[in-house]
Amino acid sequence: MMDIILASQSPRRKELMAMLPYPFLIHPSEFDESTIKEKDPEKAVLKIAEGKAADVAEKFPESVVIGSDTIVFQQQILGKPKTAEEAAEMLRSLSGQTHTVYTGVVLMKDGIATSFAEKTSVTFWPLSEKEISDYAATEDPYDKAGAYGIQSGGALFVKEITGDYYAVVGLPLARLKRELDALLS
């Protein structure tokens, strides 16, 4: 069988990927996300996922390469916060509201890209200023789009979710399995 390569440095994507019935290797991409200026969230995650996958596929043309990207959209694209102020500002904008998490996945095989994006709606309870500043003072928000981890501290903010939980964490697992099944059959 062809090697499957996950083009990601994310420990969470590695953990999720391990739930699929396929052995895989990891080669993080060196793609620079800031080169993508796209404002439409769905197009943005797909372009970035493709950039990540294509970068690694160039080095491993005989493999199936998986690139992925997750962003949070609440009136505007929320990426990863750099400071406690930025994290708190993002969390304030999500408080008591429903936002959309977009995860794009691109599978590259023999130079051909198979792409899909999953949209998940997440509703937060209203957050107190203390909840926000306490959470912004932890390490949790800083490597995560939208400044929260639904699988960690952010679990305490979520009132409702519609869509694939695993897409919010970083990989739409059930859909990815189906796409891989089709590509490898």
Ligand SMILES: Cc1cn([C@H]2C[C@H](O)[C@@H](COP(=O)(O)OP(=O)(O)OP(=O)(O)O)O2)c(=O)[nH]c1=O
């Ligand atoms: C909203 C949300 C995001 N995230 C994470 C998923 C992604 O890892 C991260 C968004 O950044 P990404 O740029 O999608 O990914 P990454 O830089 O972590 O890894 P790589 O590009 O090498 O694959 O935010 C959570 O872990 N939990 C959440 O609830």
